[in-house]
Amino acid sequence: MKLLSDLRSEHVLIERLVGSLQTFAAARASGAVDPAAGAAYVAFFRLYAGRYHHAREEGVLFTALVREAEVPGDRGPLAALAADHAALEVLLAAMEPALTGSEPGAAPGDLVLCARQHGAMLLHHIDAENDVLFVESEARLAQASVAELPTREPDAEEAAARDAGAALVDRYPPSDIPGLWRGAGCVACPAYGERCGGIEREWWSELDWQDFHDRAH
Ligand SMILES: [Fe+2]
Ligand SMILES: [Fe+2]
Structure with missing residues (x-):
């Protein structure tokens, strides 16, 4: 599905910008960089990651999953991922002055910690989408005879x-977030075990029971 492959390739650039922001934040804390570059990070995460990427996930993919594949939108993976989008916006707004x-009055030293928190949340979020949500979405939408989405x-x-x-990635090459474990x-x-019981449990439906019984007999 083109939408899903587009979203996956957008993740590649977003992930690079997360790493680049770590490098920029460390340099900014030492007071040595151009604040206009800081505004470009804000614009990237707000307009490209937020208004373009996250908005198509919620407005097109999540909506189609609820409407066509009958998965819950008010709990489980979709609610957890939409809450991440909102939390990422709040973290970005908090980082903006620094x-x-x-x-x-904004302390550039706090920026390193804020950038790590924002970056860790965004990388875990991307992993959950790439490895779980998008894989399962393609299968669920195919079951519902949805081959493409706008x-x-x-x-x-x-x-x-x-x-x-x-251009920022070239200027501030990505660095890792210390101690971040990804899997x-x-x-x-x-969100697993906190705000979401896992996709298999959350998305188990009458159709799955029917399929389960059909296979068992
Ligand atoms: Fe997302
Ligand atoms: Fe995404």
Whole structure:
């Protein structure tokens, strides 16, 4: 499905920007960088990762899963991932003054910790989508006879934010978040056991029972 392959390839750039932001935040804490670059990180995460990428996940993919594949939208993976999108926006807004130097009182030293928190959440989120949600979505939508979903190109602002973001990766090469453990499957997702019981349990439906009984006989 083109939408899912588009979303996966967008994750590659978003992940690079997470790493690049770690490098920028460390440099910013020492007071040595251009605040305009900080504004470009904000624009990238707000317009390209948020308004373009997250909005298509929620507005197209999640909506189709609820409507066509009858998976729950108010609990389980979709609710947990939508809550991540909202939490990421809040974290970005909290980092903005230190990133851009727009408030003289904002402590650049805190930026390193904020960037790690934002980055760790976003990388776990991407792993949960790539390894669990998108895989299961394709199967569920195929069962519901949905072969394709609409996607779109970024608009001019979103494309400009993407291109400026790609240039930041060259200027501030990505670095890892110290101590971040990443893994595949629901067990690696911070929401598992806290806000979500895992996709198999949360998405088990009458249809699955029927299929289970059919296979058993
Ligand atoms: Fe997402
Ligand atoms: Fe995503």
